[in-house]
Amino acid sequence: MSGRPLDVLEAALEDVVTVTLKDGTAYYGTLAGYDQHMNAVLEPSADAEDAVGDLDATAVEDTTIIRGDNVVTIQT
Amino acid sequence: MSGRPLDVLEAALEDVVTVTLKDGTAYYGTLAGYDQHMNAVLEPSADAEDAVGDLDATAVEDTTIIRGDNVVTIQT
Amino acid sequence: MSGRPLDVLEAALEDVVTVTLKDGTAYYGTLAGYDQHMNAVLEPSADAEDAVGDLDATAVEDTTIIRGDNVVTIQT
Amino acid sequence: MSGRPLDVLEAALEDVVTVTLKDGTAYYGTLAGYDQHMNAVLEPSADAEDAVGDLDATAVEDTTIIRGDNVVTIQT
Amino acid sequence: MSGRPLDVLEAALEDVVTVTLKDGTAYYGTLAGYDQHMNAVLEPSADAEDAVGDLDATAVEDTTIIRGDNVVTIQT
Amino acid sequence: MSGRPLDVLEAALEDVVTVTLKDGTAYYGTLAGYDQHMNAVLEPSADAEDAVGDLDATAVEDTTIIRGDNVVTIQT
Amino acid sequence: MSGRPLDVLEAALEDVVTVTLKDGTAYYGTLAGYDQHMNAVLEPSADAEDAVGDLDATAVEDTTIIRGDNVVTIQT
Structure with missing residues (x-):
């Protein structure tokens, strides 16, 4: 149940996140990837049903790099 | 009664925080975790009654990483 | 009457601040604590009369970590 | 399918990105280039049909340096 | 007439500033103090007539730490 | 066609940029100059026709230092 | 005609800037001074006619430290 933020991201690799x-x-x-600034790389998910958290989230349609300083939360 | 901010977070591990x-x-x-930037990991609490502080706070429903630069206060 | 900002915080430990x-x-x-980023830890004060400065300040009801980058002023 | 954010940028060199x-x-x-701050250099694309992602994106008309701290997402 | 910004602050110690x-x-x-981030400590001035610059400035009533990243100007 | 952002700035020295x-x-x-923060120095251009990119850009009338953290794009 | 931003500031010492x-x-x-963050010190100018650039600029009336992170442009 425990872990530092980047460890939680590491464990979430290949999982769907919001x-x-x-x-x-x-x-x-x-x-698909992240770094120490919480920059993250999202890939389209094969299963759109996998979204977690925010019901209004948009599925990425291409490989998408998100710059970490825009991030509020990452739900795994 | 005293302690530096990160020591207070360390002591709050496994406790419910707002x-x-x-x-x-x-x-x-x-x-469930934190780092020196005040990035924090919250897990759903078994006991929704445990919320401290802000009555309008929302219970997290999934493991949620919160990026530290969004944080104003953490109540333990 | 003089002192660097963090020295003033050090001297204010266990005192009520706004x-x-x-x-x-x-x-x-x-x-109750602070660090070099002006992250601060406030504890509820036994004496609500001790507030300094802003008359509209709210007494903390729990141990509260305040992230330093939100701080404008600390009155001691 | 995986990769750290800057590796994904490296792999996208000479490709059209949004x-x-x-x-x-x-x-x-x-x-045409990037650095560790996600500063990026975009060149006009020979094929305007190559745009990915946001349908409202504007094609750059000159060599354009984008300062990384303005970036929210880069789609490859 | 000349000086680097922190030298000017050093020379202004014990003077009234706005x-x-x-x-x-x-x-x-x-x-009463400052540091390299332009965090500053102001003390109430014995002579309210000493204000410089902005006529709408408020006299501090307690020892007040001002976090440097809020500062636009310091008039000495 | 390629180059890192600061290399592109280096190559643009003495050219008109927007x-x-x-x-x-x-x-x-x-x-006329730049540094690693994308702070830039612009000089008035002898040929006002040289503007690139944004049609609403204003010609600088004096040597003008632009602090990098305000910059969104530099078109060369 | 050329120079890095801080070199341009160095050359502008004792000159009127906006x-x-x-x-x-x-x-x-x-x-009167500056540092690597573009913090700057302005002194009242003997000749108010010396203003460059922005016609709506205000003459400083006291020695004024300007914190660099507020600066958009410095015209020399």
């Missing part, structure tokens, strides 16, 4: 941004938008997709 | 964000929202959950 | 934030809110409580 | 900015605008063009 | 903040407010008081 | 800022304004002039 | 800030205000005065 990323909520400061502008109020949210994206979900398969977490 | 995190208030710059956008005015607030989340509560069990503190 | 912290004003960028969103216009203000909190007061006993200063 | 960069969405914090002010809500979006640009697309051929990714 | 600090204008990003939220449009301004405070004046005796400069 | 710098668009976060406040929506844009300036053009001859790029 | 500093435009993010809040839309502008100040002019004699540049």
